[in-house]
Amino acid sequence: MIKNEKKIREIKNLVRKLDITLEMFNYAKSKYEKVAKYLEFKGIDANVYPQGSFALGTTVRPYREGKDVEYDLDAVCQLMVTSKDSIAPSELKENIERILSSKELEKRAITSYDECCTLEFKEVSGFEFSLDVLSAVDEDSLKKQDLLLRAEHPDLIDDAIAIPKKTPNSYRWMTNNPKGYKIWFDRINQKFLLANPIITRESIVEKYANKISIDDIDLQMERSALQIVIKILKRHRDVYFSRITNGDDIKPISAIITTLIASIANFANPYLDVFELLEYVLNDLLIYSKRQSLSEFEFSQAYNNKEIITRKSSEWRIENPANPDDNLANAWNSNPDLSRAFFEWIDIIISDFTNLEKFSDNSYITTLSNTFGSDIVKRSINIDDYAPKYQQPSVFSSSQKTKPYKSQNVIL
Amino acid sequence: MSFCKDELDKIIREYPKIKVEKFNEKCCVLRGSLNVSYTEKDYSVIEDFQIEILITDKYPHKVPIVSEIGDKIPISYSHKYSDHSLCLGTDIEILMDCKGTFTIKFLIENYIKPFLYSFRYYQRHKNFPFGDRSHNTLGLIEGYMSVFKVTSEIDALYTLETAVMENYRGHLDCLCGSNKKLRNCHPVTADILRLLKQKPHLKQKMVDDLKEIQKEVKKAHARYQRKTK
Numbered sequence: 001m002i003k004n005e006k007k008i009r010e011i012k013n014l015v016r017k018l019d020i021t022l023e024m025f026n027y028a029k030s031k032y033e034k035v036a037k038y039l040e041f042k043g044i045d046a047n048v049y050p051q052g053s054f055a056l057g058t059t060v061r062p063y064r065e066g067k068d069v070e071y072d073l074d075a076v077c078q079l080m081v082t083s084k085d086s087i088a089p090s091e092l093k094e095n096i097e098r099i100l101s102s103k104e105l106e107k108r109a110i111t112s113y114d115e116c117c118t119l120e121f122k123e124v125s126g127f128e129f130s131l132d133v134l135s136a137v138d139e140d141s142l143k144k145q146d147l148l149l150r151a152e153h154p155d156l157i158d159d160a161i162a163i164p165k166k167t168p169n170s171y172r173w174m175t176n177n178p179k180g181y182k183i184w185f186d187r188i189n190q191k192f193l194l195a196n197p198i199i200t201r202e203s204i205v206e207k208y209a210n211k212i213s214i215d216d217i218d219l220q221m222e223r224s225a226l227q228i229v230i231k232i233l234k235r236h237r238d239v240y241f242s243r244i245t246n247g248d249d250i251k252p253i254s255a256i257i258t259t260l261i262a263s264i265a266n267f268a269n270p271y272l273d274v275f276e277l278l279e280y281v282l283n284d285l286l287i288y289s290k291r292q293s294l295s296e297f298e299f300s301q302a303y304n305n306k307e308i309i310t311r312k313s314s315e316w317r318i319e320n321p322a323n324p325d326d327n328l329a330n331a332w333n334s335n336p337d338l339s340r341a342f343f344e345w346i347d348i349i350i351s352d353f354t355n356l357e358k359f360s361d362n363s364y365i366t367t368l369s370n371t372f373g374s375d376i377v378k379r380s381i382n383i384d385d386y387a388p389k390y391q392q393p394s395v396f397s398s399s400q401k402t403k404p405y406k407s408q409n410v411i412l
Numbered sequence: 413m414s415f416c417k418d419e420l421d422k423i424i425r426e427y428p429k430i431k432v433e434k435f436n437e438k439c440c441v442l443r444g445s446l447n448v449s450y451t452e453k454d455y456s457v458i459e460d461f462q463i464e465i466l467i468t469d470k471y472p473h474k475v476p477i478v479s480e481i482g483d484k485i486p487i488s489y490s491h492k493y494s495d496h497s498l499c500l501g502t503d504i505e506i507l508m509d510c511k512g513t514f515t516i517k518f519l520i521e522n523y524i525k526p527f528l529y530s531f532r533y534y535q536r537h538k539n540f541p542f543g544d545r546s547h548n549t550l551g552l553i554e555g556y557m558s559v560f561k562v563t564s565e566i567d568a569l570y571t572l573e574t575a576v577m578e579n580y581r582g583h584l585d586c587l588c589g590s591n592k593k594l595r596n597c598h599p600v601t602a603d604i605l606r607l608l609k610q611k612p613h614l615k616q617k618m619v620d621d622l623k624e625i626q627k628e629v630k631k632a633h634a635r636y637q638r639k640t641k
Contacts, residue, residue, distance in 0.1 A: 066454035243453050243537045348536065366456050370536075374454055393451040393458055396542075399509070400526050404491035405545035406499040407552070 001282075001353045002275040004360075006385075011356075012274060014372060014380040015231050018060045019223070020071060020129075028054065028129060031105075031121060032075045035133070038104055045080040051134070051178035056185050057223060058230045058258060063238040063373055071129040074116075076178055078136040078161055085140065089164035089171040093117075096135040114166035136161040139175055147175065150324040156180030160323065180322030188262045191270040192224035192277075225274045226265050229281060232274075233257050236349055239373050241341075250341040256318055256328050260285065263308045263321070275353075282350055284308075289343040291316075362387040423516050429460075440467040443481070446520065448528045452541045457532045463524065465516065472514055473613035475506050478524055485531050491544065500527050502545060502555030504617055508604075549628040552621055561600045569625070571601055576615070576622050580605035 002008050020028070029050075036048035052074035053059040061068045077096050087095075097117045101110050109120040119131045139147075139160040147157045156177065165174035234257055241247035264284045268277060288309045291299055296312060310317045315333055320326035332338045352371045359367060364386050369377045377383075383390050420432060423442065430444035442465040449458045462482030468474055479496040486492070491499045500506065500523040510518050526542065533541045545551035556568040574587050584605075586597035595602040608615040 239454070243455060243533075243539075245537075245539045362458055366458050370455055374451070374456070391449065393449040393456045396450055396452055396526060396529075400522050401542035402501050402505070402509075402523050402526050403540070403543050403545045404499055404527055404530060405502050405551045405555070406491050406493070406547050408548055 001279045002357050004357065007356065007364075008273070008275060010381055011232075011368075012228065014368075014376055015060075015228055015235070016223075017376060017380050018068075018231060018235055018372075020059050020061075024071070024129065027121075028071075028073050028131065031119075031131060034105060035075075035077065035100065038102065039077070039099065042099060044099070047076075047078045047080055048133075049076055049078075049179070050074065051076050051182070053234075053254060053258075055178065055182045056189075056230075056258065057227050058234065058254075060231045060235045060238070061376075063235070063242060065242065066373070068373065068375055072132060073129055074132045074134070076134045076136050076161070078138070080138070082137050083140070084137050084162045084173060087137070089162075089173050092137060093135045093164045093171065096133070100133060115163075134163055134176075136163045136176070138162070143175060147324055152319060152324065153180075153184060153321055156183055156322045159183070175323055175325050177320070177322040181320065184321045185258070185262055188266045189224050189226050192226040192265070193222055195270040196225055196273070225272060225277045226262065228274045229265070229278045230258055230261050232278065233261065233349070235372055236352070237345065239371065240345060240348060244341070246337075250335070250337050252338075252342045252345070253328070255320070256342075259318060259321065259328055260308060278353070282346060282353075285343075285346045286350070289346060292339065292343060360386060362390055365390055366393075419515060426517060427520070430463075430465075433464075438469050440471075441465070442467070442516070446524065446528070448525050450525065450529045452529070452533070455533055455536070455541075457529045459528075459532065461528050465519075467516070473507075475500070475503050476516070476519065478519070480528070485528075489531060489534075490547075491527070491531075498524075498527055500524065502552055504552075504559055504614075504621060505555045507614060507617060508559050508607075549625055552625060556621070560604065572618060572622050572625075574601075575605055575608060576619050578605065580609050 002011060032048050032050060036046060039046040039048070049055070050073065054073040054075070059071065059073070062072060063069070077100075079092070079096070082092070097110070097112055100117060100119060105119070106122070107119045108122050111118045111120075116132045116134045119133060121129060121131070139162045143162070144157050144160055147160060148154050151157050157180065159179035160175055160177045161179075162173040163176050164171040234254055237251055237257065241251035244250065261281050264281050265277060268280045272280060284306075287303055287306055290302070291309060291311045294302065299306070299311075308318065309329070316327075316329040316339055318328040320328055329339075332342075352367060355367045356364060356371070365377065365381070365383055368381065420435070420440070423430065424432065427444070427446065430442050430446065432440065433443045434441040444463070445460045446463050447458075447460050450456070461480060461484060464479045464481050466477040466479070468476070477497050478500060480492070480498060481496060485496075485498075487494055487496070493499065500519075506519070506523060507514070509522065530540050530542065530544075533539075545554050553565050553568055556572050557563065557565065560568055560571045562568050562571060570587065578584065580602070582593075582595065584594045584602075586592050586594045587601065588597060590597050594605070608618070
């Protein structure tokens with residue numbers, strides 16, 4: 001895909017700039033640790049831990065309406081002693097949110113949503129972020145036994161939790177397993193980290209001009225080729241779907257992107273570099289796109305051992321490796337636009353990276369900006385290296401925003 | 413040919429990659445490379461397109477025919493004709509946009525460049541950055557809704573009928589039945605009617621468009637009659 005050494009360095013550098021910094025990471029960590037300490041102080045035995053991209057090291061700065069905006073980080077607040085049988089899901093959510101509303105936590109605001117509550121924190125060194133906190137208890141043993149029977153990875157099931165899920169009139173319990181998912185992901189990622197850590201500890205120390213020592217650095221700050229590929233695709237998704245009609249509704253969720261890439265990468269050579277791995281993943285996804293047109297039988301005849309995305313009796317399925325109850329592609333089955341949008345997006349990514357390798361002038365800068373956002377490109381790339389006479393494109397005035405037309409009645 | 417040498421010289425100076433291929437009493441053909449360099453919603457297009465502009469002797473009362481001759485825009489593109497000419501917008505919007513007298517520069521900056529940009533934007537995102545007009549008669553009516561600044565198709569049709577049938581007079585009562593004077597009640601419509609008096613070619617355009625719309629309405633009615641029999 002990208003073979004030019006300079007471009008490889010630049011794009012990696014660009015993606016690194018989208019990551020949370022060590023400072024941000026420590027600040028966010030201090031916040032959820034503060035929540036845990038406060039609960040302990042209140043006599044509540046709770047485990048507060050990051051989930052999602054925060055836990056997996058795949059965070060990218062969100063992009064909305066053409067701008068890079070504040071980070072959304074996710075955490076779980078799991079009450080350890082309370083059992084699922086002893087409390088209603090709505091009560092659990094209310095209790096935890098009441099505690100989190102306390103002024104002791106020094107937040108700017110707390111907002112309750114259907115599935116979680118969002119804590120917004122004050123800006124620190126230009127870093128603003130919000131923390132989405134999910135309330136949870138341990139899943140009950142009956143449910144865990146049921147999951148074990150169907151689980152692809154039975155050893156992950158013990159970490160399953162129950163979270164309050166909104167229904168039209170109230171709440172019910174839903175199974176989730178962020179801890180188990182992280183274990184699954186880390187197993188695959190470890191291979192890539194050991195083979196080829198992208199940001200080694202030494203280079204981080206260099207970056208911070210030796211103000212910190214190696215021991216200060218959390219293992220979390222190392223990034224493998226797998227993590228960088230995931231970040232690239234998440235960012236590409238954010239920018240691309242920001243201009244698609246109903247983009248927010250049809251864009252692939254991060255859980256799908258992360259699960260697919262990690263599952264596919266599991267079969268790849270862990271010594272692959274970022275763009276070799278990206279190419280490997282995209283080639284596999286191109287094969288899976290044939291499931292749109294081929295029947296189950298035709299697909300299995302043509303391709304061996306491709307079960308990460310399945311489509312039995314027209315039902316799309318991408319199994320959450322830590323929770324057999326969770327079909328990540330569930331929404332694809334109620335809205336055909338989603339699967340179509342996903343595979344069309346894969347085509348666009350391939351085209352973009354092909355063009356990025358091909359061009360080395362104005363077009364390279366333009367494609368890079370259209371792919372990742374112009375702001376981050378300006379902050380990461382020395383544009384003069386490619387197009388010394390590069391001029392920023394103009395913005396349309398309102399009188400220029402005209403609408404094309406077509407009539408069949410035109411006399412030519 | 414009311415397309416004069418002065419304007420031609422201005423265009424050649426302003427767009428040095430565009431050349432005059434033909435210039436006589438009947439028509440003028442410009443051909444060459446046009447650079448589009450714009451960004452909208454953080455999506456940039458910086459690209460050269462090969463275009464041809466055919467200016468007839470009816471200029472500036474008739475919109476020149478603009479074609480993309482570099483084979484970048486496929487015939488299947490919903491706003492390109494099979495002869496490679498581009499449908500930049502409804503004629504009435506283009507003509508009214510510059511109060512009935514336009515220049516080639518106006519056409520290039522306000523219609524051709526945005527069209528070419530929109531094409532690339534559409535290719536990637538499957539939607540139009542500034543919207544587009546529906547095809548055929550409905551698109552025509554939408555154009556009139558924009559020109560008359562009304563929000564319903566019925567209001568646009570009614571205003572169009574009035575523009576065609578009435579001549580502007582200062583004391584004309586408003587068409588909406590408010591008993592106020594048109595110039596006070598619906599000044600936009602008053603301005604347009606005043607303009608039509610000065611620019612008979614615009615009025616003729618509206619007459620032709622109204623005829624076309626009425627023809628289509630009749631056809632639709634006939635189809636409906638056949639269906640319900």
